[in-house]
Amino acid sequence: MMKHDVLVLGAGMVGVSCALHLQQRGLDVALLDRRNPGEETSYGNAGIIQREAVHPYRFPRELSTLLSVAGNRRLDVRYHARAVPALLSPLLRYYRNSADAAYQPIAAAYASLIALSLETHESLLADANAQHLLGKRGWLMLFRSDKRRDEAFADADKLTALGVNHCKLDGAQLQAQEPALRERLSGAIHWTDPLTVRDPGDLVKAYARLLFQRGATELRGDATTLRPLPDGGWQVQTASGEWVSARQVVVALGPWSTQLTGDFGFRPPLFVKRGYHQHFRDDSPHPLQHWMLDEERGYLLAPMARGVRITTGAELTHIDAPATPTQLSAVEPVARSLVSLGSAVEPQPWKGARPCLPDMKPLIGAVPGKPGMWCAFGHGHQGFTLGPATGMLLAQLMTGERSAIEMAPFSPARRF
Template sequence: MKHDVIVLGAGMVGVSCALHLQARGEAVALLDRRAPGLETSFGNAGIIQREAIAPYALPRDFGFLLSGATNQRIDVRYHAGDAARLLGPLWAYYRNSAPEAYRHISREYETLIAHSLETHQQLMNDADAHHLVAGQGYLMLYRSERELHDFFHVADERVEAGVHHIKLTGADVAREEPSLQGAFAGAVRWTDPLAIRSPGDLVQAYARLFQQRGGALHLGEATTLRRTDEGGWQVDTADGPVLQAQQVVVALGPWTTQLTARFGYTAPMIPKRGYHMHYAPLPGRPLNSTIIDAEYGYVVAPMKNGLRLTTGAELALPDAPRTPTQIDDAEKIARQNFPLGDRVDPEPWMGTRPCMPDMKPVFGAVPDVPGMWCAFGHGHQGFTLGPITGELLAAMMTGAKPRVEVGPFSPGRFG
């Protein structure tokens, strides 16, 4: 089965790449070991974060580093053995989080986030998927007056980048979210982002659009990728046919470099695992918005399956044993304030965010591997940045001029 391009990976990034290549006239086959949107794209907080014009830096204050070292924080945990293996990338992450380096990285990162909403909205229009939008905006909730007013300053700075917000006092929060219990200093309501009631369903809606437009969707193992005698690529499908194409896009999230390493390309990656659990809503106590607890780093979001609690980051390799104590501890805190009923899921879901030491995604031509392209490393924002990544990569692959300077995101920046 011959195509122009094979895209490996059917998460938000891979599906978006397939759609944009298809829109530029390429015959595209999309392959994953599971149905679209069932890996990392399935389990996030479901926010298209237009306000996130700066990536997540590694805090450099001594208090955070000391508390993190004890492995008792709610927002960050680690597997000691895996963290030791990641010392090189973590040290680079720490250096890139220094103020001057971070400002430069954020300016480059912002060029992508600026197009996140428009590119999603276009695909939502085409896929007839607006019913999956639960609402606009979300709350960043604070308990401390000092931290709240520090964040007010951050929010004001982002206005210059076209990001909008509303400042809320504790009384305002109580009026907007009467089901919350406890006293809060206040919150920032980011008004631009879109909250999605089921992120996995949105990926699947985009994948159906790809099929409706003539795209081929297959189950199969990306690890079967190999060169053809003619210098192209082929990969096996689970139902028998072999896909062939001159070009391949590797968009396998945290597993991308495991595959590209077979062809000579590696890049340092910091896997940040996350967990989620759904809870039954309590009668008469609705949650009106997605809320991030700024102090403890978890999110509670109204979803189609109930209230979804998502954790911060667990530094561990993607295939390391699950340690859901982080979500258990976050749940204990969240239950003091949020209207969480009984657990709905039989066990916590887990996924892995592929994060790079310089906090920027990686997309473009794989160095010294003709016909191979990649798109990965979006960290916490793969769900947000998938469509703009797909647009820019498709432009590069078809010889068009991308509307954003893509040099800062080149795979060639890593060796």
């Protein structure tokens, strides 16, 4: 057997980042995935490192919103009826945790984590020489109604105390800043801190190249072959049939994580929010310049390397359920009325799944009752944003360093 200090299972943004930070602390790391780095969930996101996202997505609590969700015709949220029985328990916990009394401490802990997002990414961007993948700094949250615009402006002002910066734009200012818009809207918030990435999958690949250039071992294989060794440590089988061992293992398999940890008795209430994207040729005389969220319709437009990417909201179903890209079909004409889009680049939309937990916080730390097993998953919508921060924090825990923030809220041993 080959012997390493740590096996990291999962080569998305979180797994690659964990491997890099462990390697920086002198550990011999092997990274295993069934595919190349950055080709699963990390490939299909909006490509924004969201420093402004200090508040995790709450479950809606307004009766009017709940009734419209129940009708299953919204653009931003859809569900598969057959999946509802399995989703009922985690969604009820999610609903309870979204009440103000429960949500406030969750948001405070989450804000401390998001605050690390830019500095940890910028360090890796420099080391990987990957700044060429960045787009314009910041992104636009668009508003169609004056009422929603004014509410959002007031909410944005409250975030300045948390280190979040923004500019308010009225309709004319928005049109001047983004000439690609074909409709006159009420205004926008320009979140000025976030970084945007023109190819999220390529950024993960750039970080992975840095990892392997520094001496880490790249492995192909099925993470579910993981087994404990009799004298301590862990082993996993590669695609070639070879068994590889290490003293410690990190589970960073995103939405598939509990399919593995469940075999070892650790079954946190993970559920997925699926999403879709598709690229379209930008045939406008004024090419799209900014990442834009059509906030009142529930989709996002991003000027990516492959074209303008439309990303959808949340689809609640089982991770392996057949693709039903009805949200994408529904938002495409709305997006076409907003900006000029050409034909689709890909013949079929991409589908992915976001790994979510009922208290909206990721799991970062030691798996209870399993010495040498650590986990880093459950980031919901923000795995791309939080990968490097998670990697740093997990590496601090694993090497006995003082952590940059209080880690108890993210403990795998917490109650949900």
